[in-house]
Amino acid sequence: MALPRLTGALRSFSNVTKQDDYSEDSADLKNKRSQLQEDLLHSDHSWKKIVKFIEENSEKENQPSLHGDLRTILQASKQIVGCENGQEAIESGAVFLFKTLYMKEYVGHEETKAIKQMFGPFPSSSATEACNAASRIASHFIQEQLIALLQAPELQTAVTQSCFGKNIAFSFDMHDLDCSEELPVNGKMDKQKLISLDY
Amino acid sequence: MPALPLDELQLTEKDLLTGKLKTLPALHPEKKTERSFVLYKPPPKSRDPALLEEFLERARFIADDLDWLLALPHDKFWCQVVFDETLQKCLDSYLRHAPRKFDMAVDLAPEVNDLTKHLHRNVFLTFLRMSTHKESKDHFITPSVFGEILYNNFLFDIPKILDLCVLFGKGNSALLHKMIENIFIQQPSYFNDLDEIVPTVLQVFSNILYACGLRCEGASAEPQKLEERIRRTSPGDMSLQELKDIVLYLCDTCITLWAFLDVFPLACQTFQKHDFCYRLASFYELVIPELESVIKKRRHEDSSLLLDMWRRLSHSRKKVVEVFHIIIHQLCLQPILESSCDNVQPFIEEFLQIFTSVLQEKRFLCDCDELFSVADDVSLLQQASSSLDETRTAYVLQAVESAWEGTDRRKKNMTGPS
Numbered sequence: 001m002a003l004p005r006l007t008g009a010l011r012s013f014s015n016v017t018k019q020d021d022y023s024e025d026s027a028d029l030k031n032k033r034s035q036l037q038e039d040l041l042h043s044d045h046s047w048k049k050i051v052k053f054i055e056e057n058s059e060k061e062n063q064p065s066l067h068g069d070l071r072t073i074l075q076a077s078k079q080i081v082g083c084e085n086g087q088e089a090i091e092s093g094a095v096f097l098f099k100t101l102y103m104k105e106y107v108g109h110e111e112t113k114a115i116k117q118m119f120g121p122f123p124s125s126s127a128t129e130a131c132n133a134a135s136r137i138a139s140h141f142i143q144e145q146l147i148a149l150l151q152a153p154e155l156q157t158a159v160t161q162s163c164f165g166k167n168i169a170f171s172f173d174m175h176d177l178d179c180s181e182e183l184p185v186n187g188k189m190d191k192q193k194l195i196s197l198d199y
Numbered sequence: 200m201p202a203l204p205l206d207e208l209q210l211t212e213k214d215l216l217t218g219k220l221k222t223l224p225a226l227h228p229e230k231k232t233e234r235s236f237v238l239y240k241p242p243p244k245s246r247d248p249a250l251l252e253e254f255l256e257r258a259r260f261i262a263d264d265l266d267w268l269l270a271l272p273h274d275k276f277w278c279q280v281v282f283d284e285t286l287q288k289c290l291d292s293y294l295r296h297a298p299r300k301f302d303m304a305v306d307l308a309p310e311v312n313d314l315t316k317h318l319h320r321n322v323f324l325t326f327l328r329m330s331t332h333k334e335s336k337d338h339f340i341t342p343s344v345f346g347e348i349l350y351n352n353f354l355f356d357i358p359k360i361l362d363l364c365v366l367f368g369k370g371n372s373a374l375l376h377k378m379i380e381n382i383f384i385q386q387p388s389y390f391n392d393l394d395e396i397v398p399t400v401l402q403v404f405s406n407i408l409y410a411c412g413l414r415c416e417g418a419s420a421e422p423q424k425l426e427e428r429i430r431r432t433s434p435g436d437m438s439l440q441e442l443k444d445i446v447l448y449l450c451d452t453c454i455t456l457w458a459f460l461d462v463f464p465l466a467c468q469t470f471q472k473h474d475f476c477y478r479l480a481s482f483y484e485l486v487i488p489e490l491e492s493v494i495k496k497r498r499h500e501d502s503s504l505l506l507d508m509w510r511r512l513s514h515s516r517k518k519v520v521e522v523f524h525i526i527i528h529q530l531c532l533q534p535i536l537e538s539s540c541d542n543v544q545p546f547i548e549e550f551l552q553i554f555t556s557v558l559q560e561k562r563f564l565c566d567c568d569e570l571f572s573v574a575d576d577v578s579l580l581q582q583a584s585s586s587l588d589e590t591r592t593a594y595v596l597q598a599v600e601s602a603w604e605g606t607d608r609r610k611k612n613m614t615g616p617s
Binding site: 002003004005006007008009010011013014015016017018020022028029031032035113116117163164165168170171172173174175176177178 | 233234235237238253255256257259260266269270276285287288291292294295296299300301302316319320323324327328334353356357358359361362365366367368369370371374392395396399400402403406444447448450451452454455456458510511513514517
C-alpha cells in the first residue's frame with residue numbers, strides 16, 4: 001500500500017494538478033516490449049544486409065562454416081521470438097542477437113537483461129548457441145568492420161549529440177531523519193537526548 | 200542571422216507518406232516519437248524474485264528512455280515533453296512513488312541500487328532541462344511562451360515541485376532553487392496555485408488532528424456533527440498500524456513543507472497570507488504532546504516500531520519549528536537586515552503580530568525558543584529601530600519566559616559561567 005503523503009493529498013484534493021487516469025496503464029510493460037520489437041522490425045539493419053556483408057568480406061573457403069553459424073543464430077532467434085511471429089520478426093530478432101552477442105564470450109548478466117527486456121523470458125540454451133555462433137563469425141573480421149556494419153544511424157546521432165546534463169554535478173544525498181534530536185520532550189531533557197522510551 | 204526561438208521556428212521536411220515537402224512548426228505533435236514510457240513502481244518490500252524482476256525491468260526501461268530523451272536535440276526534446284502523455288505520466292509516477300530516504304528502510308540489492316541511482320539522476324536532469332528556457336545561444340524558448348507551455352501542459356505543478364524538493368533538495372538545493380525560481384518567474388500563475396493549495400495543507404493538519412481525536416480551533420468553520428464525538432478514536436485506543444500511519448503522514452507532511460520552503464523561501468509570503476504561522480503553532484500544540492504521550496504509554500507493545508515512531512515525531516517537531524522560523528526569517532528578519540532604518544517598521548510589525556498570535560501555544564513557544572532564540576530575534580529588532588515599541592517586545596519576551604516557567608525544562612545556553 002502506498003505511504004500517506006502530503007503531495008498525495010494535494011493531488012487528490014486540490015485543483016492545481018492534471019487528474020490523470022492511470023487505470024489503462026496496467027499493460028504498459030507489455031506494450032513497451034511490443035513497441036521495442038516493432039522498432040526493431042523497422043530499423044535500418046536487416047538480416048540480409050548482415051548476410052551480404054559476410055559473403056562479400058570473407059574468404060570463400062570459410063563461407064560454408066559462416067553460413068552454418070548464420071543459420072544457428074536464425075534458429076536461436078526462432079526459439080526466442082517464436083515461430084508464430086513470422087519470418088520478418090525472426091530475422092529482426094537474429095539481428096538483435098548478433099548485435100548483442102558478437103563481442104561476448106558468453107551470455108552474461110547484461111546480455112541476459114537486454115534479451116529479456118526485448119523478448120521477455122527465453123530459453124538460455126538458444127542464447128548460448130547464438131552467442132557462440134556470433135563469436136565465431138566475428139573472429140573472421142576486424143572489430144572496426146563490424147562496428148561500422150552494426151552501428152545504428154540513431155546511435156551515431158546520439159554519439160555526436162552531447163547528452164544534456166552530462167557535466168552537471170549531481171548529488172544523491174536525500175533528506176533523512178536526524179540521528180538525534182536536540183529538543184527536550186515534556187521536560188525530560190536528558191532522556192529525550194537518547195531518544196529512549198525507558199522512562 | 201540570429202536564431203529564432205523554438206516557438207517561432209518552422210521546419211520544412213519531406214512527408215514520409217506523400218513524398219511532398221511540408222512546413223510545420225518546430226513544436227508540433229507530429230514531431231513526437233512513439234516511445235511508450237512505462238510507469239515507475241517502487242522497489243518491492245518483499246524479496247519475491249518476480250516482483251523484483253518486474254521492478255528492474257521497469258526501472259531499466261525508464262532509465263534507458265530518459266537517456267534517449269536527454270540526448271535528443273532541443274526541438275525534439277520539447278516535442279516529446281509536451282506531446283507525449285506517457286512521458287508525463289512516467290515522470291509523475293516517479294515523483295509520487297520514488298522512495299524517500301526517511302521512509303521505512305528497505306534492504307536493496309546492489310544491482311537495484313545502481314539502477315536506482317541512474318534513474319534518479321535522469322529524472323532530475325529531465326526536470327532540470329524542462330525548467331530551462333534558454334539551453335544555449337541558439338536553442339531557447341520565448342520566456343512568456345515557456346511559462347505558458349509549462350503551466351498549460353501541467354509539466355510542473357505544485358505537488359510535483361514539492362516532490363522535487365523532497366527528493367532532490369538535500370544535495371542539489373542551489374540548482375533546484377534556480378529551477379523553481381525560474382518557473383515561478385516565467386509563470387506567475389504558479390503563485391496563484393500555491394495560494395490555492397495552502398487551504399488543502401491546512402485541511403491535512405485538520406485531518407491529522409481529527410484522526411487523533413483532536414480538533415484544531417478555527418481550522419474548520421463547519422459545525423460539529425452530533426455523532427462526531429462518538430466516532431472519533433483517541434490515539435491511545437487505535438491500532439498500532441493506524442498510529443503508525445498518522446505518524447508517517449505527519450512526518451512526510453512536515454519534511455515536505457520544510458524541504459519546499461527551504462529551497463524556495465519566496466513562497467513564505469503566500470503561506471502567511473493564510474495565517475500559516477498561527478495555524479502551524481496551534482496544530483503543533485495540539486498534536487505533538489498527544490502523540491508523544493501515546494507513544495510513551497504504548498512503548499511495551501512493539502518497542503522497535505514505537506522507537507521508530509518516536510524518532511519520526513521528534514524529527515517532525517523540529518521541522519515544524521524550522522518551517523515557522525523560515526517564514527519569520529523570510530518575512531521579517533531578512534528584510535530588516537537588508538533595509539535601511541526608515542523602512543523596517545512594517546517588518547517589525549509583522550514579527551510582533553506573528554509572535555503575539557502564537558503566545559498562547561506555550562509548548563510550541565518553548566521549542567521554538569530552544570531552537571531559535573526569540574530574545575536574539577528581538578535584539579535584532581532593537582538594533583534596527585530606535586522607535587521600537589518596547590512594551591510589546593517585553594510582552595513577547597515575558598510570554599516566552601512564562602512558557603518556560605510552566606515546564607520543568609531548562610533553557611539551553613542560559614546558565615551563567617560556573
